[in-house]
Amino acid sequence: MLGHGKSSIINTCVQIVHQADFKNVAGSGKSNYPITMDRTDYDLTSHVVINDNRGVNKMSPEEQEEVAAQMGQMRGQSTVEWDRSVRGKLNLIYQQFNYRPIEITVPVFVYSVESLLTDERYEEIEPFIREAHKITGIYPIIVLTKVGTHRDMADECYDKFKALGANHVFQVENYTVEQHEHHPKTQAEVLKFLDTCLKEVDESIARRATEDPQKKYMDLAMDAVHNIIQKENEKKEIKIQIIKEKCEKSKEEIRRQKNV
Numbered sequence: 001m002l003g004h005g006k007s008s009i010i011n012t013c014v015q016i017v018h019q020a021d022f023k024n025v026a027g028s029g030k031s032n033y034p035i036t037m038d039r040t041d042y043d044l045t046s047h048v049v050i051n052d053n054r055g056v057n058k059m060s061p062e063e064q065e066e067v068a069a070q071m072g073q074m075r076g077q078s079t080v081e082w083d084r085s086v087r088g089k090l091n092l093i094y095q096q097f098n099y100r101p102i103e104i105t106v107p108v109f110v111y112s113v114e115s116l117l118t119d120e121r122y123e124e125i126e127p128f129i130r131e132a133h134k135i136t137g138i139y140p141i142i143v144l145t146k147v148g149t150h151r152d153m154a155d156e157c158y159d160k161f162k163a164l165g166a167n168h169v170f171q172v173e174n175y176t177v178e179q180h181e182h183h184p185k186t187q188a189e190v191l192k193f194l195d196t197c198l199k200e201v202d203e204s205i206a207r208r209a210t211e212d213p214q215k216k217y218m219d220l221a222m223d224a225v226h227n228i229i230q231k232e233n234e235k236k237e238i239k240i241q242i243i244k245e246k247c248e249k250s251k252e253e254i255r256r257q258k259n260v
């Protein structure tokens, strides 16, 4: 989520794993506008990276589709765009057939407990989380941030994400530019979070050893093609509806003029 502390949790992880002084490596900051626009990897070890990303805001279909493609490893490290042509999307699916992923992505959903988790928001998040699970085979790990000053809300969010089906929900008070003295509670929770990510990777490797990669890609591609067709149809329906409304308005105008 936009501005919920994604770059800050990365700064916190980097500081703890490297046992270094605080540095704003991922560029966290206070702003009403999105700060992080690109996907960027930060090394935790020689084999483990933590990836910062552009935050989602409205959970729009475009945002959902882009995030789904990233999690399916159909995106490199580049500026994140919400819109792509159908041909572009199909090319990306094609690339998947020729590309055996050597990386395992653990999806992490960062949510600030400062933000009210209203029913509406909850309903928007649910399909997003479900989709991430379907694509990566790993249920997103939830990191709740800004928990220090919002204890009640942290517990409420914890319960709600658990009810959504999350196996792992962590409650972190990040190190920030303003406040980054070593804190044992933050350190313990972050290490538990990273340990859980690595366990998920181990389980994913074990599962992959027994599955047919070609079938997996075919399923993914079929899903993607199905989504493209469905979205195109929805767009056409909207256009038809607009034309119908215009027609009705014109007819009414003609009737009105005749009456005059």
Ligand SMILES: Nc1nc2c(ncn2[C@@H]2O[C@H](COP(=O)(O)OP(=O)(O)OP(=O)(O)O)[C@@H](O)[C@H]2O)c(=O)[nH]1
Pocket: 001, 002, 003, 004, 005, 006, 007, 008, 009, 027, 028, 029, 030, 031, 033, 034, 035, 036, 037, 054, 055, 145, 146, 147, 148, 172, 173, 174, 175, 176, 177, 178
């Ligand atoms: N108190 C407190 N502040 C936090 C915490 N996490 C992030 N912040 C503050 O929240 C603001 C946004 O944090 P970022 O890490 O830049 O958030 P982001 O999700 O990367 O934002 P975008 O890149 O713009 O989407 C900054 O002012 C951080 O200092 C936290 O756990 N506690």
Ligand SMILES: [Mg+2]
Pocket: 006, 007, 008, 027, 028, 035, 036, 052
């Ligand atoms: Mg950021």
